[in-house]
Amino acid sequence: MAGKPKLHYSNGRGRMESIRWLLATAGVEFEEQFIEKKEDLEKLRNDGYLLFQQVPMVEIDGMKMVQTRAIGSYIAAKYNLYGKDLKERAWIDMYVEGTTDLMVMIMYHPFEPADTKEKNLALIIERATTRYFPVYEKALKDHGQDYLVGNKLSWADIHLLEAILMVEEFKPDILSAFPLLQAFKGRTSNIPTIKKFLQPGSQRKPPTDEKEAVATVKKRYNI
The missing domain is CATH 3.40.30.10 (Glutaredoxin)
Known part of the structure; x- marks a missing residue:
């Protein structure tokens, strides 16, 4: 073993x-x-x-x-968190790359010069609410399923939940304009293994x- x-x-x-x-x-x-x-x-x-x-x-x-x-x-x-075929994997990859871009901004925030921290935090919030989260809100609406790709939990969903929770540490009401993401967060947070984590x-x-x-x-x- x-x-x-x-x-x-x-x-x-x-x-x-x-x-x-x-x-x-x-x-x-x-x-x-x-x-x-x-x-x-x-x-x-x-x-x-x-x-x-x-x-x-x-x-x-x-x-x-x-x-x-x-x-x-x-x-x-x-x-088995990577889709059923190449097209699903392509969508998962795109969604993961998007949340990665947002999370990298957050990762580097502690190392920003003191005189630019406030400006950079504002940029993180702005990008989350105007560039990234609208994409996932629309994907859930258009797809009409509980998850981003297919109707099955994937890497894209896990990565999105991680990103949401990271941004909420800066702005707890970040999802106020995104009702489908609010519901998504609730669903995925209660998946037993995620809930345990x-x-x-x-x-x-x-x-x-x-x-x-x-x-x-x-x-x-x-x-």
Whole structure:
């Protein structure tokens, strides 16, 4: 029997969090090896485990997988969260890329210069409400189903819920103009494996503390 996937990253959200979401939703138990200092990262590099010298890295099925998108695609396909055919996968990919763009803006927010933080936060809210969430609201309306693609939970739905919850940490009423997304959030949050992942004590990581995030990066890369 294959061992549990092992995730190599810092003890924080970053680019690994969406991978944690996928595994948890699929009901897959996983282990985490946290990178806490520069030497931890250098060891992975020196051992030849990082194809492009960077994390996240996931040990799964005898592979040491890197690149967030590749890892996500593999896990989604392995656990039947990636559509039934090429067309469905194309739609899932487009939806995932959209939510990724929004989440990357949020990921970088703690590292923005102090004098631009307020402006950048306003941009995140503006993009969420005028560029990204309207697309998903319309998709649910046009599709007429509970999920974005087909009538089955997919990577696209999991990623969208993660993005919604991230933006709500900045603006709790962000979905006030999106009734279908409000209903979507309620449905998907109550899927048993997701509901479990959202409970305290799970491997889901808390919102990023800005000072701690900056200090961690400086320590890890000795800057």
